[in-house]
Amino acid sequence: MEKLPVSFYRRKNVFQVARELLGKLIVTKWDNVVTSARIIETEAYAGITDKASHAYGARRTSRNEVMYAHGGVSYVYLCYGIHHLFNVVTNTEGTPHAILVRAGEPVEGVETMLKRTGKKKWDHTLTRGPGNLSKALGIYTHHNGLSLNDDEHLLIMDDGFRYKRSEIIASPRIGVDYAGKDALLPYRFFIKGSPYVSGKPK
């Protein structure tokens, strides 16, 4: 079990990083309470040429500033006034690429996740969808900009688990209809057959 080196995030190919994040463990440790989940769904946001990205057209604001940082930090942002969306910033400084982590399988601290989400029992809705996932892991906007490598509270780990290439599916992203034809791009990666994958079950 090792945390991912910054070189993992700083590669140029955001799609490759998004694909390789599948199967990794996202671990949070707040006040010595540990929760973790295995990533089974991601979406790539490819910088200034991607209409669905906050950084489209090289926009640079106080909200998305952290996307321009070097790879390996978190980008957490509140959507629809309710949902906290957890992203991983990739590539080098000045290139605003990011990967939205959309879903995971609960691994550790399920009791804590149930308490956070107000659910009675563990079912497939616990960490399905970016809003639920970050709620279950206790991630909020004030965790924006944390390093995934140096900080002890928010980490992405590699425990050696690998999905087969045939288990990984690419598809259009969710909830980005406003992006025109860019909404059709296959920038979403998920594990075939997982009940935790968001969107319509196949």
Add this chain to the structure above:
DNA sequence: GAGTAGATCCTCT
């Protein structure tokens, strides 16, 4: 089971 409306607040124009 499928479709739709409502929640709810921060950010940018």
Add this chain to the structure above:
DNA sequence: GAGGATCTACTCA
């Protein structure tokens, strides 16, 4: 002042 990288519940069939 408007709209968004969403989720849930409720309606109707």
